[in-house]
Amino acid sequence: MNPANAPARRNALAAPLSRVLVYLLLIVIAIVALLPLYVMIVTAFKSMEEIRSGTLLSLPRAFGFEHWWKAWNSACTGLRCEGLKVGFVNSFLITVPSVVLAIAAGAVTGYALSFWRVRFANVLFTVMLIGGFFPYQVLIYPLVRITSTVGLFNSLAGVIFVHVVFALPVVTLLFRNYFASIPIDLFKAARVDGAGYWRFFFSILLPMSVPMIAVAGILQVTFIWNDYIVGLVFGGINYAPMTVQLNNIVHSTYGEREYNVEMAATLLTSIIPLLVYFTSGRWFVRGVASGAVKG
Amino acid sequence: MTGVHLRNLGIRYGQVEVLKGIDLDIPASEFIVLLGPSGCGKSTLLNAIAGLQDVAEGQILIGGHDMTNVEPKNRGIAMVFQSYALYPRMSVRGNLSFGLKVAKIAKPEIEKRVANVAKMLQIEPLLDRKPAELSGGQRQRVAIGRAVVRDAGVFLFDEPLSNLDAQLRSDLRVEIKRLHQRLKSTMVYVTHDQIEAMTLADRIVVMKDRIIQQQGPPDEIYNRPANTFVARFVGSPAMNFLDGAIGGGHAIIDRQAIPIAAAISAPLSDSRPVIVGIRPEDMTIHTDDSGSGLAVEIDVVEPMGPEKLVWCKQGDIGLSVKAPSSISVMPGDRVRLRLAEEKLHIFDKETGKRI
Numbered sequence: 001m002n003p004a005n006a007p008a009r010r011n012a013l014a015a016p017l018s019r020v021l022v023y024l025l026l027i028v029i030a031i032v033a034l035l036p037l038y039v040m041i042v043t044a045f046k047s048m049e050e051i052r053s054g055t056l057l058s059l060p061r062a063f064g065f066e067h068w069w070k071a072w073n074s075a076c077t078g079l080r081c082e083g084l085k086v087g088f089v090n091s092f093l094i095t096v097p098s099v100v101l102a103i104a105a106g107a108v109t110g111y112a113l114s115f116w117r118v119r120f121a122n123v124l125f126t127v128m129l130i131g132g133f134f135p136y137q138v139l140i141y142p143l144v145r146i147t148s149t150v151g152l153f154n155s156l157a158g159v160i161f162v163h164v165v166f167a168l169p170v171v172t173l174l175f176r177n178y179f180a181s182i183p184i185d186l187f188k189a190a191r192v193d194g195a196g197y198w199r200f201f202f203s204i205l206l207p208m209s210v211p212m213i214a215v216a217g218i219l220q221v222t223f224i225w226n227d228y229i230v231g232l233v234f235g236g237i238n239y240a241p242m243t244v245q246l247n248n249i250v251h252s253t254y255g256e257r258e259y260n261v262e263m264a265a266t267l268l269t270s271i272i273p274l275l276v277y278f279t280s281g282r283w284f285v286r287g288v289a290s291g292a293v294k295g
Numbered sequence: 296m297t298g299v300h301l302r303n304l305g306i307r308y309g310q311v312e313v314l315k316g317i318d319l320d321i322p323a324s325e326f327i328v329l330l331g332p333s334g335c336g337k338s339t340l341l342n343a344i345a346g347l348q349d350v351a352e353g354q355i356l357i358g359g360h361d362m363t364n365v366e367p368k369n370r371g372i373a374m375v376f377q378s379y380a381l382y383p384r385m386s387v388r389g390n391l392s393f394g395l396k397v398a399k400i401a402k403p404e405i406e407k408r409v410a411n412v413a414k415m416l417q418i419e420p421l422l423d424r425k426p427a428e429l430s431g432g433q434r435q436r437v438a439i440g441r442a443v444v445r446d447a448g449v450f451l452f453d454e455p456l457s458n459l460d461a462q463l464r465s466d467l468r469v470e471i472k473r474l475h476q477r478l479k480s481t482m483v484y485v486t487h488d489q490i491e492a493m494t495l496a497d498r499i500v501v502m503k504d505r506i507i508q509q510q511g512p513p514d515e516i517y518n519r520p521a522n523t524f525v526a527r528f529v530g531s532p533a534m535n536f537l538d539g540a541i542g543g544g545h546a547i548i549d550r551q552a553i554p555i556a557a558a559i560s561a562p563l564s565d566s567r568p569v570i571v572g573i574r575p576e577d578m579t580i581h582t583d584d585s586g587s588g589l590a591v592e593i594d595v596v597e598p599m600g601p602e603k604l605v606w607c608k609q610g611d612i613g614l615s616v617k618a619p620s621s622i623s624v625m626p627g628d629r630v631r632l633r634l635a636e637e638k639l640h641i642f643d644k645e646t647g648k649r650i
Contacts, residue, residue, distance in 0.1 A: 186380045188342070188345070188374070191368070192374045194394055207384035208384055
C-alpha cells in the first residue's frame with residue numbers, strides 16, 4: 001500500500017462506519033433513558049380503562065386532560081384534596097428566596113476568601129468544604145434542634161435557612177475558584193480608584209460573574225426544587241413542597257390507584273427543573289468553562 | 296508638586312523578610328525607574344508606595360505627609376499595571392470615570408476631564424467600546440488614561456509595557472516620556488527592561504535580591520556601574536568580563552599586559568586579583584599582526600545594519616564586540632582586540648564591587 005495516501009483512504013472508509021456505530025450506541029442509550037419518560041407521558045393521557053388493558057407502550061386512543069387537571073387541582077394529599085397547586089406555590093416560595101440567598105451568601109463568602117486575605121481563610125474554607133461532604137441526613141437532627149430553639153422549625157423561614165446552609169459550601173466553592181482566576185491587578189486598580197469592599201464587589205466583580213451566577217442558579221434551583229427531605233422535615237404541613245405532596249398522592253393506600261393522575265402529577269412536579277435545563281443549558285456549559293479561562 | 300520619600304522601609308510576608316531598611320528619596324517631578332530581575336522586590340516596593348502592600352516598619356512620605364497607613368485612594372497616586380487591569384464590563388468611558396465617580400466628583404467635571412484625557416491620548420474614538428474590543432496597545436493607552444484622569448501627583452507604573460510587542464513598546468515608551476514632560480508629575484516606573492530604564496529615567500535604581508545595588512542617572516549607571524551585577528544587567532549586549540590581576544599599572548589577562556588609564560589604575564595595588572570589565576563598544580578588532588592586544592578567535596558575526604556584532608572566543612570565554620559594518624572578518628579568523636584603556640572597569644574579584 002502506498003503509505004502516502006493510506007491515511008486518507010482510511011478516513012474515507014472508516015469514518016462513516018465508526019460514525020454509524022457511535023450514532024447507533026447513542027440512539028440505544030437515548031431510548032433506554034427516555035423510555036420511562038415516554039411511558040409516563042402517554043400514561044398521563046390515557047384513561048384508567050385503557051391503562052388496565054395493559055398496553056403500556058402504545059399511544060393513547062384519546063388524549064384526556066382531565067387527569068392533569070385533577071392532579072393539579074383536586075387530587076388528595078392526605079386529608080386535603082386541593083391537588084398539587086398548593087405544593088407548587090410552596091415550592092416556589094421555598095426555591096426562589098433560597099436560591100437568591102444562597103448565591104448572595106456564597107458569592108460574598110467566596111469574595112472575602114479570595115480577594116481579601118482574611119485571617120485563616122484557608123482553614124475556614126477547608127472547614128466549610130468538609131461540612132459540604134457530610135451526608136445531610138446526618139445533620140437533620142441537630143438542625144431540627146437548632147431551628148426549633150430559635151423558633152424557625154415548621155416555618156417557611158426554617159426551610160429556607162436549612163437550604164441556604166446546605167448550599168453554602170458548594171456555592172462558595174464555585175465563586176471562590178471563579179474569583180481566584182480573576183487577575184489580582186484588577187482588584188488593585190479598583191483599590192487605587194477608591195473602590196472599597198462593596199463597591200468593588202457590586203460594580204466590577206458581580207457584572208463579571210454572570211456566567212457563574214447562572215451556573216449556581218441552575219444547580220440550586222434544580223437541587224432545591226427536587227428536594228424532599230428538608231421540605232418534609234422542616235416545612236410542616238403548611239409549607240410542604242411539591243415533592244412531598246407528590247409523594248402523598250402517589251403513596252395513598254386506599255382505593256384504586258389512578259396511574260394517569262399520578263403520572264400527570266409527577267410530570268407537573270418535574271416541569272420546572274426540566275424547563276431550567278432546556279432553556280439554560282447553553283449558559284451552564286459557558287459558565288462551567290469560563291472558570292478555566294482567564295478573562 | 297509631590298515628592299516621595301521612603302524611610303527605613305521593611306516588608307514581611309508572615310515571617311519572611313521581603314524588604315528591609317529601604318531608604319529612597321524621589322524628588323518632585325522626577326522620573327525614577329526601579330530596575331531589576333524578577334523577584335528582586337521592585338514590584339513589592341511599588342505596591343507599598345501605592346498602599347496595596349502592608350508595611351512592617353518604616354515610613355512612606357508622599358508630598359511631605361506620612362502616608363504609611365493611608366488608603367490607596369487618599370495617597371494622591373495613580374497606577375498602571377502590566378495586565379492593563381481594565382474593568383471588563385465597563386466601556387472605556389466607564390473605566391476612565393470610575394475612580395472619579397467613586398470620589399463623588401460632579402458629573403460635568405467628570406465629563407470634562409475624561410474628554411481632555413481622551414484627547415491627549417488619542418483614544419476618543421474608543422470611548423464607547425469595551426476593553427475586549429481593543430488591541431493590547433489601545434488597552435494600555437486606556438489604562439494610562441485612567442491614571443492620568445485621576446489628576447494625581449505621583450504615577451506608579453508596574454511593568455506597563457511588558458505585555459506588548461516590540462513596535463508598540465517603543466511607541467508607548469515615547470508616549471510615556473511625552474506624558475511626563477507634559478504633566479511634570481513624579482513617576483515611579485518598575486521594569487526589568489534596561490532599555491526602558493535607560494530611555495525613560497531621570498534616575499535609575501538598580502535592585503537585586505531585595506537590596507538597592509546602585510542609584511544614579513542613566514549615564515552614571517552605564518558608565519560607572521557599582522558592581523559586576525549592575526554592569527552585566529545594564530547594556531546590551533552585556534559588558535564583557537575577564538579574570539586578571541594587576542601588575543605595574545597594567546591588567547594581566549592571559550599572560551598579556553593590557554594597559555589601564557592612570558586615573559583608573561591609581562588606587563590599585565600590584566598582583567591584586569581583579570575582574571576586568573569592558574563594554575562591547577569599547578574594544579576594536581585588529582587584523583594586523585602588530586602583537587599588542589588580546590588574542591582571540593572569531594566565533595560568530597551578526598550584521599546589525601549600521602554595525603556588526605562580533606562574538607569572539609578567548610579560551611573558553613566569550614566576548615562581544617561592536618565593530619563598524621565595514622569590517623570584514625570571518626568565523627575562525629584569529630584577530631587581536633584592543634581595549635580602550637580609559638574605558639576599563641575594574642572590579643574586586645571577591646566582592647564584585649567597583650574599585
